[in-house]
Amino acid sequence: MDFVVATDLEEALDALGRGALPLAGGTDLMVGVNAGQRPDNVVALRRVRELRQRNGQRIGAGVTWRVIEDEGPRALAQAARTVGSPQIRNAGTLGGNVGTASPAGDGLPFLAAVDAEIELTSREGVRTLRWDEFFTGVKETARRTDELITAVVLPAALPGRQEFAKIGVRNAMVIATVACVVTRADDGTTTVALGSVAPTPIRIPEAEELAKTLSDPGSAALDEFQHLVAAGVRPITDHRSTEEYRRHGAGVLARRLLTRCLREGAA
Ligand SMILES: Cc1cc2nc3c(=O)[nH]c(=O)nc-3n(C[C@H](O)[C@H](O)[C@H](O)COP(=O)(O)OP(=O)(O)OC[C@H]3O[C@@H](n4cnc5c(N)ncnc54)[C@H](O)[C@@H]3O)c2cc1C
Known part of the structure; x- marks a missing residue:
């Protein structure tokens, strides 16, 4: 298995262009690896600072559940507190939850409730998709393999x-x-x-x-x-x-x- 540790967005996008699979906290991906689904090529995202940033209503894909449980909007923080265990919440990210697109992903109902958008970045640029354009089926999304989920974008005003x-x-x-x-x-x-x-x-x-x-x-x-x-x-x-x-x-x-x-x- 080829393994690259990206230190910035450029490196991560280069690796994706070469066919690498993104690895954030690994709390979903490594379950698959342990079950024998070994990807040939992986790019680790945890050192990509850009993905861990929060700016107003923009939550970077690499923000962990641990951070969201303290600092996220109310219902997303409530969801965060129910994800796995403290170990899982320290490693697992919102972007990984969105990337897995499990019907049971605890972050997803909030994104649907507030009409959030998913920001996708590739070598070609940035596009944003509404949640209902992004999630297309059980563990299926509209993300292209050369695209990284860079953030979840919430509306400027959230319901009280x-x-x-x-x-x-x-x-x-x-x-x-x-x-x-x-x-x-x-x-x-x-x-x-x-x-x-x-x-x-x-x-x-x-x-x-x-x-x-x-x-x-x-x-x-x-x-x-x-x-x-x-x-x-x-x-x-x-x-x-x-x-x-x-x-x-x-x-x-x-x-x-x-x-x-x-x-x-x-x-
Ligand atoms: C013991 C245990 C308990 C769990 N409990 C819960 C729970 O209660 N609720 C819940 O919702 N989930 C739960 N999960 C699942 C998991 O923890 C979450 O879905 C978590 O948010 C995944 O994030 P991650 O960063 O670990 O993703 P990873 O495992 O790193 O990645 C998951 C998927 O998303 C892709 N991906 C990751 N980041 C990006 C990115 N930036 N751009 C594009 N693709 C990306 C990966 O390629 C992979 O396909 C649990 C898992 C375990 C092992």
């Missing part, structure tokens, strides 16, 4: 209320059975994004429309909201859960998070 939660088979070190982010802006605009219930992160526009009309955390219309979320997801049955449980969990989780947002708004 944001909540993340996930359901899993235990409380820690767990891959989500369902993950959800609900956001709410002062004008009532609400977003509902979920992970682990479709091939890519998804939004539920029908539930968002209904939620916009609600302000009372005790409203009977929350039943309908929960129903719309459960009806809008596209889960599968696998070794972690059944399709039915995921559908039910999605509705319950979204309702709980919306209720929290409404309570905060009423306070």
Whole structure:
């Protein structure tokens, strides 16, 4: 296996041009290597300072979960705190989570909820793709192999209320059975994004429309909201859960998070 340790973006892009696979924290990639999927050519990114930078709403791809749990926007920080263990959070990066594009990636529902963009850089220049253009299927993305994910770009104004939660088979070190982010802006605009219930992160526009009309955390219309979320997801049955449980969990989780947002708004 050829292995290059890039010290800046130029070196990393050169290596990608020669067919190298990017390695950030390695917490996903090395699981594959241990399982026998050995890439021929790897470029390590951890010394590329440009990738670790945060600038306003731009979060470098190399920023670790450890940093995000302290300094990220509320719901992304909440998600960060549930990723793996302290060891995983010290090594694992947001860019690696985006690069893997697992349906269960805990960072992805937040990116969907706030309409984040993914910044891709190659020798040809920089392009940004909206989250729903970038994630194309289970562990599939629109990234070309000569492109590096350089950052995640959040909108200039983030909603004032944001909540993340996930359901899993235990409380820690767990891959989500369902993950959800609900956001709410002062004008009532609400977003509902979920992970682990479709091939890519998804939004539920029908539930968002209904939620916009609600302000009372005790409203009977929350039943309908929960129903719309459960009806809008596209889960599968696998070794972690059944399709039915995921559908039910999605509705319950979204309702709980919306209720929290409404309570905060009423306070
Ligand atoms: C024990 C354990 C527990 C875990 N728990 C969770 C969890 O609770 N929630 C969760 O979401 N994930 C979890 N994970 C998965 C993993 O930790 C995360 O997805 C993490 O964010 C991956 O980041 P990384 O930097 O380690 O990525 P890497 O493993 O280095 O890379 C992952 C993929 O992204 C590509 N890549 C990395 N950086 C770039 C870049 N800048 N540009 C282009 N491609 C890039 C790599 O080529 C590779 O395909 C867990 C993993 C382990 C081993």
